[in-house]
Amino acid sequence: MNAPSPVIDIASQNARQKTSGDNSTAAFDVEKIRADFPILSQTVYGKPLVYLDNGASAQKPRQVIDSMSDIYETYYSNVHRGVHWTSQKSTEGFEAGRQKAAAFLNAASDNEVIFTRGATEAINLVAASWGRANLEAGDEIILSHMEHHSNIVPWQLLRQEKDIVIKVAPIDDDGNFMIGEYEKLLSDKTKMVAVTHVSNALGTIVAVKDVIRLAHAKGALVLLDGCQAVPHQAVDVQALGADFYVFSGHKLYGPTGIGVLWGREDILNAMPPYQGGGEMISSVTFEKTTFQKAPHRFEAGTPAIAEVIGLGAAIDYLGAIGLDNIAAHEHGVLQYATERLQAIDGLTIIGNAKEKAAIISFTLADVHAHDVGTFVDRAGVAVRVGHHCAQPVMDRFGVAATARASFGLYNTRAEVDALVDALEETRKFFG
Numbered sequence: 082m083n084a085p086s087p088v089i090d091i092a093s094q095n096a097r098q099k100t101s102g103d104n105s106t107a108a109f110d111v112e113k114i115r116a117d118f119p120i121l122s123q124t125v126y127g128k129p130l131v132y133l134d135n136g137a138s139a140q141k142p143r144q145v146i147d148s149m150s151d152i153y154e155t156y157y158s159n160v161h162r163g164v165h166w167t168s169q170k171s172t173e174g175f176e177a178g179r180q181k182a183a184a185f186l187n188a189a190s191d192n193e194v195i196f197t198r199g200a201t202e203a204i205n206l207v208a209a210s211w212g213r214a215n216l217e218a219g220d221e222i223i224l225s226h227m228e229h230h231s232n233i234v235p236w237q238l239l240r241q242e243k244d245i246v247i248k249v250a251p252i253d254d255d256g257n258f259m260i261g262e263y264e265k266l267l268s269d270k271t272k273m274v275a276v277t278h279v280s281n282a283l284g285t286i287v288a289v290k291d292v293i294r295l296a297h298a299k300g301a302l303v304l305l306d307g308c309q310a311v312p313h314q315a316v317d318v319q320a321l322g323a324d325f326y327v328f329s330g331h332k333l334y335g336p337t338g339i340g341v342l343w344g345r346e347d348i349l350n351a352m353p354p355y356q357g358g359g360e361m362i363s364s365v366t367f368e369k370t371t372f373q374k375a376p377h378r379f380e381a382g383t384p385a386i387a388e389v390i391g392l393g394a395a396i397d398y399l400g401a402i403g404l405d406n407i408a409a410h411e412h413g414v415l416q417y418a419t420e421r422l423q424a425i426d427g428l429t430i431i432g433n434a435k436e437k438a439a440i441i442s443f444t445l446a447d448v449h450a451h452d453v454g455t456f457v458d459r460a461g462v463a464v465r466v467g468h469h470c471a472q473p474v475m476d477r478f479g480v481a482a483t484a485r486a487s488f489g490l491y492n493t494r495a496e497v498d499a500l501v502d503a504l505e506e507t508r509k510f511f512g
């Protein structure tokens with residue numbers, strides 16, 4: 082790939098946008114938003130970068146980048162331990178990040194927010210800590226057929242230890258979660274339902290409120306994987322009635338290396354520690370150690386300090402724009418993209434659920450997904466190709482891989498046009 086060049090073809094990008102009808106409003110000015118993301122003004126292969134791989138990881142606004150430079154340049158120190166100014170200031174910034182994450186999810190208390198390395202670690206934490214303490218042989222866990230591997234494998238590791246049973250709630254041919262079939266799987270042995278809020282591979286939005294209601298009626302807890310939901314819609318864990326909710330900062334326009342496990346405080350405080358070390362203890366002797374309550378019980382060792390501050394800045398950024406405005410904009414882009422992609426000869430969209438977030442998986446005639454990805458890349462368009470860490474759902478649709486365009490708040494209809502042009506060229510090239 083060429084080194085990013087500062088020479089940008091913004092004028093032609095803007096011209097395309099005007100003709101394609103991006104309807105920015107006072108509340109949502111997509112050009113103003115794009116200007117906050119330095120990377121979006123780069124060119125690749127001499128073409129404007131069209132970044133449609135937000136489901137894998139989103140780009141970062143200047144506000145997030147600056148917040149992280151700022152701590153390293155002016156007040157960085159370890160947190161929670163120091164009496165000096167930099168430590169106090171870092172601790173304040175770090176705990177403000179926790180407050181922001183709690184408010185973002187409408188948690189009942191800041192203590193319900195545990196910082197992890199990401200969604201993967203958050204799910205592993207629940208499986209290892211809650212799962213080991215609460216499950217016995219024969220107990221059942223329900224997952225859906227469209228889970229990311231990080232919401233499958235931790236439960237399988239637990240199954241190796243505990244001889245639990247994993248059941249899979251099916252999806253229909255459009256990728257809708259089959260709530261009636263799920264209900265039939267629930268039994269008195271069901272102890273946990275762990276499902277995605279939004280599928281990363283299909284874009285399906287799961288009716289998680291119904292999932293939770295039915296699980297609770299059987300006395301089971303519910304963990305929601307919110308990785309692909311939080312960038313696209315406002316989430317209120319209390320209104321949902323969830324027990325655990327997880328997401329990764331880097332998909333939310335924040336930094337890598339930071340994620341959130343939200344859990345109900347009573348459940349968290351009844352769970353044993355996940356890792357041992359500094360920060361999570363009340364007192365240590367060689368004979369006996371006592372532990373802090375949540376959240377510190379689950380945050381052993383020095384945390385990702387600048388990353389929490391960056392995550393807080395990302396949450397502030399999205400809050401200032403408004404998640405409802407973001408959802409409305411992305412919905413328009415999704416509709417436009419769906420119509421335009423459907424019109425391409427030989428293109429099949431995998432996943433046509435009734436409720437979808439801004440993610441479109443597709444195959445293009447018999448062109449291999451990796452060839453699609455490589456070809457459109459030369460036109461400056463970044464899409465994801467492969468199994469998207471969701472092999473079971475690929476098997477469900479009988480494909481080894483798909484190409485996936487996943488949109489974010491800064492994407493425009495002009496960029497959809499660029500993708501469509503590149504796909505038309507790909508189709509012509511491969512005959």
Ligand code: PLP
Nearest residue numbers: 199200201229231281306308329
């Ligand atoms: N769950 C879903 C639905 C995802 O899309 C992803 C990442 O693609 C993950 C979990 C894992 O996130 P991370 O790798 O940030 O831990």
